[in-house]
Amino acid sequence: MSHTLNIYEPLSIEAIRAEFPILQTTVYGYPLVYLDNAASTQKPSVVLEALDEYYKTINANVHRGVHHLSQLATDAFEEARRKVAAFINAAHDYEIIFTRGTTNGINTISSTFGRAFLKPGDEVLISAMEHHSNIVPWQMACEYYGAKLKVIPMTDRGELELDEYSRLLNSGRVKIVAVTYVSNSLGTVNPVRDMIRQAHAAGIPVLVDAAQAVQHILIDVQDLDADFLVFSSHKIYGPTGIGVLYGKEAWLNKLPPHEGGGEMIKTVSFGKTTYNDLPFKFEAGTPDMSGAIGLKAALDYVDSIGIDRIQLAEEALLTYALDALSTVPGIRFVGEAEHRAGAISFLLGKHHPFDVGELLDKQGIAVRTGHHCCQPVMDRLDIPGTVRASFSVYNTPSDVDRLVAALVKSGRMLG
Numbered sequence: 573m574s575h576t577l578n579i580y581e582p583l584s585i586e587a588i589r590a591e592f593p594i595l596q597t598t599v600y601g602y603p604l605v606y607l608d609n610a611a612s613t614q615k616p617s618v619v620l621e622a623l624d625e626y627y628k629t630i631n632a633n634v635h636r637g638v639h640h641l642s643q644l645a646t647d648a649f650e651e652a653r654r655k656v657a658a659f660i661n662a663a664h665d666y667e668i669i670f671t672r673g674t675t676n677g678i679n680t681i682s683s684t685f686g687r688a689f690l691k692p693g694d695e696v697l698i699s700a701m702e703h704h705s706n707i708v709p710w711q712m713a714c715e716y717y718g719a720k721l722k723v724i725p726m727t728d729r730g731e732l733e734l735d736e737y738s739r740l741l742n743s744g745r746v747k748i749v750a751v752t753y754v755s756n757s758l759g760t761v762n763p764v765r766d767m768i769r770q771a772h773a774a775g776i777p778v779l780v781d782a783a784q785a786v787q788h789i790l791i792d793v794q795d796l797d798a799d800f801l802v803f804s805s806h807k808i809y810g811p812t813g814i815g816v817l818y819g820k821e822a823w824l825n826k827l828p829p830h831e832g833g834g835e836m837i838k839t840v841s842f843g844k845t846t847y848n849d850l851p852f853k854f855e856a857g858t859p860d861m862s863g864a865i866g867l868k869a870a871l872d873y874v875d876s877i878g879i880d881r882i883q884l885a886e887e888a889l890l891t892y893a894l895d896a897l898s899t900v901p902g903i904r905f906v907g908e909a910e911h912r913a914g915a916i917s918f919l920l921g922k923h924h925p926f927d928v929g930e931l932l933d934k935q936g937i938a939v940r941t942g943h944h945c946c947q948p949v950m951d952r953l954d955i956p957g958t959v960r961a962s963f964s965v966y967n968t969p970s971d972v973d974r975l976v977a978a979l980v981k982s983g984r985m986l987g
Contacts, residue, residue, distance in 0.1 A: 583877065583885045589966045591616040591873075602936025605971045610756050610784060610915050610962035611940050612806045615870075619810060622869035626862045634861055635835060635852075649861050652868035653851070656816055659871045660801065661792040664821060666850040670859055673815035674783040675705040677802035678750070680817055680854060681779055682709035684827040685748055692718030695745040697737075697776075699762070700726040700952055701755040704945040706781045710750060722746070726952065730758040730907030737767065741774055749778045753785035757946040757960065758907030759890075759915035761789070768797050777823060783807050787964065788886055788913040790879050799823050805863060810870035814863030817854070824850050831856040882965050886914065889963055893972045897961075900979045906958045917944075917958035920979060923986045925957045931982035932959075937975055 589595050592614045597604040606614060626648070632641035634649045650665075657665040671677040690696070696710045700723050707721075714721045724737045740746070749771045753764050768778045777799035782791060787808040793801050800823065804815040819827075829836050829847055833856035838846040847853050874882065893916055897903055902921035920928045929941035942957040943950045950957055961975060 583881055583965070585885075585966065585968050588877070589968075591618070592966055593617060593620070595966060599936040599938075600934055605937045605974045607961040607963065607967065607971065607975060608938045608940050609787075609964035609967070610807075610944075610960065612812070613787065613809050613964050614966070615809055615811070616873050618873050619866050619869045623811060623862050623866045626865045631862075633858055645861055648868075649859065649864050652864035655868040655871050659791075659875070660786075660816075660818060661794050662818055663794060667818055667821055667824065669817040669819065669824075669851045669854045670864055671802070671815040671817050672813060672860075673804040673806075674781060674802045675709075675815075677815055677817035678706055678779070678781065679709045680830040681800050681802075681819075681827075682713045682750075684830050686713035686717050686719075688827055689747050690714070690717035690719045693745060694719040694747045695722050695740075695743060696720070697722045697724065697740055697746050697749045699724040699732055699751050701730065701732070701758060701760060701762075701946065701949055702750075702752055703756050703781065703783070704947070706750055706752060707948070719747070720745075723948075724751070726949075728953070729909055730755065730760045731909045732760075732762055734763070734767075738770060741770060741776065746771075746774070746776050749776055750781070751778065752781040752783075753791075754782075754788065754913050755907070755946075755949075756784045756915070757944040757949050757958070758909065758917055759912035759962075760907060760909040761785075761911040761913050763911075764798075765796050768799075772797065784914060787874075788883060790883065793818055805867040805870065808867075808870055809873060811863050811866040814860045814867055816867075821850065824854070829853050829856070833857045835859075877965065883913075885965065886963055889967060889969065889972070890914075890916070892969050893961065893963070893975075896969075896972050896976050897979070900976055900983070902983055903979070906953060906955065914964075915960055915962040917960045919955065919958060920983055921986070923983070925959045927986060928959050928979070928982055931985060932975070932978050935974075935978040935981070937978050939975075 594614050630644040632645040634646040653668050654665045656668045722740050725733045754761050771778045779800040780798045782801050782803040786803040799820050801818040806812040836848050836853050836856040904919045906917040925941040940960045
């Protein structure tokens, strides 16, 4: 793998912050405290410069031209694919499919897997803490093919009931498991490696939604033994509009194409079309060349720091935040799993999360409020939504202190 492995040298957070221009922004006269990283991370200068350089120097369509710019763009695009493969330790770079994001990646698998394998009476197994993007596509596939959607329940603490998972897994009807690595609404880190091992023992493939994991946790798809894994560039300091679908070669070869068009074909006639090899079979049309190059720059940036060092720093900050927030009068944490990453959800007294979030915004603090595209989670916990503070490599204890002070002030203002 390509990751730096030096966990002993502490991060220079101020130097890191200086690499993110947007962090110099002021909001309503306050320096910005950005704590909405689970929704989207900010971008370092190296990513912005990579995007600018692409459009200034090598902008051309890839794989389709013999001219110089097209060849340069193709080389850069495929180098980005190799970077992604190395970053998650895929066995082959052609196991990396560029998508529009996590949602598109999940839809690609739900659609193609459904066409190839689902039939009436089959079951798809997901968890109670999934983002809507890992619920709705499977609902649609189940409705179309007559399969049933089964749900792994979760506890009041926001942890999956693994005994129930084992029971559901052994029904003899489950065709695929689709589960989040890290809950976007609660921050729970699920034991996906063990869950994959159990599923494989029953002959069942697993899709892992790593949208909230890839920026916080070292991911090795071969060690996890994941059959499919998806994430979005913009969650890990890259541009929007591009994501990654990893699939084991054997599984990708079993699935039909998701979309038709240019690039994904070998031959076309009015009588028959033959499809291209991996990865191009799943990449119809002009790809997001600049997005791929920006994603490579983002992953290079993460590697320059070391994902292991980022993980340790964020774990320390999360511990600090939990301790500091616990001093806020009326605060109630939502989700108290033993293992978590990246995010803290909470309520403040009986005040609606939107009201709290608006008052925080007026004090220069960006958080997310609402159901976080996890309505079933909120229904399970019998709440309308939460305030979510989510952290990244550039956040500091001072950011947490600002959040605590602003929450105390907001609580007083709301009465």
